[in-house]
Amino acid sequence: MNCAIHTEGLVKIFGRVAAVDGMNLDVPEGAIYALVGPNGSGKTTTIKLLMNILRPTAGRAEVLGIDSRAFAGKAFERVGYVSENQDMPEWMTVKYLLDYCRGFYPKWDEELARQLVGQLDLPLDRKLKHLSRGMKMKAAFASVLAYRPSLIVLDEPFTGLDPLVRDELIEGLLDRAAEATIFISSHDLGEIETFASHVGYLEKGRLRFSEEMTLLSDRFRDVTVTLASPATLPPRLPAAWLQPQSADCVVRFVHSDFKGEETQREIADVFPATRDVACEPMSLRAIFLAVAKASRADGERAGGEAEAGEAKAGHSKAGRSAA
Amino acid sequence: MKQIVHIFAKDVRHLWTEIAISLALVMIEVFTGHFAWTVRGPQRAPAPDDFLRLAVSTLMPLIVISWILLIARVIQSDALVGDRQFWITRPYEWKRLMAAKLLFLVTFIFVPFFAMQFSLLAQAGFSPLHWLPMLMLNLAFLTVILFTFAALSTVTPNFGRIVVFLLGLLVCGLAILLVSALVGFTAATAPSATPVASYLSEATGVVLASAAIVLEYRTRKTKLSWLLVVAIPVCLLTIGLIAPDQRLTDRTYPSVDHASDAPVQLSFDAGDHETPGYMRGEVNQPPQPLGKWIAVNVPIHLSGIASGSAIIFNAMKVSMEAASGRHWDSDWQEQQGSAHRAGSDFWMAQFTLPTKIFNEFSGAPVTVRLAVTMTEVKAGNTQEEQLPQPMQEFTVSGFGICASQKGDFKDAVSVSCRFPWRAPMTYVSARWFDGPCASVNKSADPGIEGDGWVGSINRMEGWLFFPVVTPNISLSNSMQFQRNRQNWRHLCPGAPMTFTHYEPVRRAQESLTIGSFDLGQAGAGD
Numbered sequence: 001m002n003c004a005i006h007t008e009g010l011v012k013i014f015g016r017v018a019a020v021d022g023m024n025l026d027v028p029e030g031a032i033y034a035l036v037g038p039n040g041s042g043k044t045t046t047i048k049l050l051m052n053i054l055r056p057t058a059g060r061a062e063v064l065g066i067d068s069r070a071f072a073g074k075a076f077e078r079v080g081y082v083s084e085n086q087d088m089p090e091w092m093t094v095k096y097l098l099d100y101c102r103g104f105y106p107k108w109d110e111e112l113a114r115q116l117v118g119q120l121d122l123p124l125d126r127k128l129k130h131l132s133r134g135m136k137m138k139a140a141f142a143s144v145l146a147y148r149p150s151l152i153v154l155d156e157p158f159t160g161l162d163p164l165v166r167d168e169l170i171e172g173l174l175d176r177a178a179e180a181t182i183f184i185s186s187h188d189l190g191e192i193e194t195f196a197s198h199v200g201y202l203e204k205g206r207l208r209f210s211e212e213m214t215l216l217s218d219r220f221r222d223v224t225v226t227l228a229s230p231a232t233l234p235p236r237l238p239a240a241w242l243q244p245q246s247a248d249c250v251v252r253f254v255h256s257d258f259k260g261e262e263t264q265r266e267i268a269d270v271f272p273a274t275r276d277v278a279c280e281p282m283s284l285r286a287i288f289l290a291v292a293k294a295s296r297a298d299g300e301r302a303g304g305e306a307e308a309g310e311a312k313a314g315h316s317k318a319g320r321s322a323a
Numbered sequence: 324m325k326q327i328v329h330i331f332a333k334d335v336r337h338l339w340t341e342i343a344i345s346l347a348l349v350m351i352e353v354f355t356g357h358f359a360w361t362v363r364g365p366q367r368a369p370a371p372d373d374f375l376r377l378a379v380s381t382l383m384p385l386i387v388i389s390w391i392l393l394i395a396r397v398i399q400s401d402a403l404v405g406d407r408q409f410w411i412t413r414p415y416e417w418k419r420l421m422a423a424k425l426l427f428l429v430t431f432i433f434v435p436f437f438a439m440q441f442s443l444l445a446q447a448g449f450s451p452l453h454w455l456p457m458l459m460l461n462l463a464f465l466t467v468i469l470f471t472f473a474a475l476s477t478v479t480p481n482f483g484r485i486v487v488f489l490l491g492l493l494v495c496g497l498a499i500l501l502v503s504a505l506v507g508f509t510a511a512t513a514p515s516a517t518p519v520a521s522y523l524s525e526a527t528g529v530v531l532a533s534a535a536i537v538l539e540y541r542t543r544k545t546k547l548s549w550l551l552v553v554a555i556p557v558c559l560l561t562i563g564l565i566a567p568d569q570r571l572t573d574r575t576y577p578s579v580d581h582a583s584d585a586p587v588q589l590s591f592d593a594g595d596h597e598t599p600g601y602m603r604g605e606v607n608q609p610p611q612p613l614g615k616w617i618a619v620n621v622p623i624h625l626s627g628i629a630s631g632s633a634i635i636f637n638a639m640k641v642s643m644e645a646a647s648g649r650h651w652d653s654d655w656q657e658q659q660g661s662a663h664r665a666g667s668d669f670w671m672a673q674f675t676l677p678t679k680i681f682n683e684f685s686g687a688p689v690t691v692r693l694a695v696t697m698t699e700v701k702a703g704n705t706q707e708e709q710l711p712q713p714m715q716e717f718t719v720s721g722f723g724i725c726a727s728q729k730g731d732f733k734d735a736v737s738v739s740c741r742f743p744w745r746a747p748m749t750y751v752s753a754r755w756f757d758g759p760c761a762s763v764n765k766s767a768d769p770g771i772e773g774d775g776w777v778g779s780i781n782r783m784e785g786w787l788f789f790p791v792v793t794p795n796i797s798l799s800n801s802m803q804f805q806r807n808r809q810n811w812r813h814l815c816p817g818a819p820m821t822f823t824h825y826e827p828v829r830r831a832q833e834s835l836t837i838g839s840f841d842l843g844q845a846g847a848g849d
Contacts (some may be wrong), residue, residue, distance in 0.1 A: 053406045073416045081412035088409050089400075091337055103329040104414045 004181035009059035019045040021205035034192040037202035043185035080144030083155035090129035105147035113146035134165035154184040193284040221258040221279040225251040228273040242294040254290040330423035345389040360741040398476040447791040464786035470532035477539040576696035576832040586699040592622035621672040633662040642692040661776040685842040700825035734813040746778030753820040755812035773798035
């Protein structure tokens, strides 16, 4: 498998905070890879490392076979980068922006540029500073798609855009999907789900999972177990069971490693008095929330245990002192 | 090259307003510059051209500010600081981006400046082609200044930050001056006859600025580039402090081994003349309180200046020792004043010292050792001109273009000249007449000689915005004293005026020990 993006133990530390912490990532060529994660999880930092806007503290990354630290100049003829955080040359009109960009790309397709201007309904004679956020983003998209890049990197491109503009951008993007790898970071899980082929979940700088969308959808199930009689949750449950809850005769959890009959047997082992098991597929949003909440709960539990340990140590120390 | 032109064209389109303003200011300077040297008659009230002269003089800072703004705007239009810029994820080659910015500076600052100087020289009557090397040298000096601002622009995201940095630098400079004044630190002044320190400062400035620019464009490691930018003022300050260092001075001004080899013999003028020493020179003030400092005059008797030579005293270093063993050394202090020709026998040297030290040493005679650096200059061509009618210009070959200027009556009372870059070191003499020129019989009345010096040894030490200079030519004996009144003497048409050009032949250092020097009396009894 050829990878458009490949990272090994990628680390970026700001002060004492690891924004990206040992990331190993492979984005296959031709994929539409969605990097999702909560705010501050390190998505933008990851993209900036890939684009050589920031330099990694440790580890390495390759983009289109080039070390990210050497990614500059001509290499960008094959990459299109659009970010909500990018400062555009606001004084330019849309037409001048496209004319100016054309000079940098030997593979600039003027016909495609015209087509994109029409498709995205861009006002050519307006300056960027007079455009709405959505229009600016569309202009940025057009300036990137018109040279048919091999890799399109998008950092939160849909944030704050109205649904119509979002649809137009996604449409424009998907028209180019056959000839490019798309790497996109987003909060907009509903939209991502409709077109992403791969997804990675980033939390606190760590990549929790990274896989094909279909495999992920197959792997996660919202499981509802109906028992013959009311029961409490056993103290130890399989690690793949996230957010277990029970009420009377019903137990609910998210299974993060669903394997059909094997999972059915696993449930029967834990709850021998099972009357019915319902396993529902989950949306990306539901998977994202389940993983995020489970992770937060794990963190709180670990923190609580650590505090309890410290308190215990404090008590025994105080006891020794008193003795 | 295509990318360079592409970025350059974008910047021109973006910054056309700033470019137009800057070029307009330069054009105004070209068309009004001649007001700075136009000879004019006596005027008791401000004349319209006075306002034009004022306008011409205010143009220079405006043009320089417009350049600084242009530099900042063009570099920061593709800013290097930050991680949000549009261009950093586009196929820009750093070398080409840098070259595009350089092309912009050359096109809209260097070329207009060169054209302005070329035109002003031509308008002033000097051949710009003859002065081409000086024009190029001046461009090199301009590069130092502009590159410093370019370096600053590469490490800052906007013009506001540049202003903040410059204000910070100003505050630091003022703080250093304040602390120096409080602790009584003597700021040394380099001997001015050598431009070594000046050239070293400029070379250091341009090297550090260029390094910062290249580093920032190549790596965008702003913290490292900042270090280089901050190193510029630090290095310049250091060079300024070490320039008068003894070793550098000794090398530039070698000590004279034998007294007979000395270009001039120095001895303390103890004042056993008919006129006390301190009254005989042009410096006749008592010790001057300069805040916490006092200026002390030392009358020096001169002898042995070779015929056709003159001596310029550049700097002096003073060591004082009291009978109690108390010792004080000054730094090198620059000496102001004109050159001393053969036959001149007096020089009033001057040094400054903190009031506290002065008070400590002034109670009793002290031993003073003076180290004096000097430049011997030799007379070259002498050119004699007949003064034309007042206000009529005459060219003195190898010197400049001059004209005598009218006083209150019809006669000329002074001479003004203009020079390309800087006046050459020249001794000027003329004949004054007491009466109005119409009543003077030149064959019977030889008049009174008036003389003076103009110019300096170094033709160019640093950047000059205006390529034509008009220094004052002060000739001695210009006033006539009658019944407690002072009247101007007259320079009459047809009277001779001589211009003798002097060239430096050697630099030397001499010392003089004064065994018993009374600080209290040195300055004429304060």
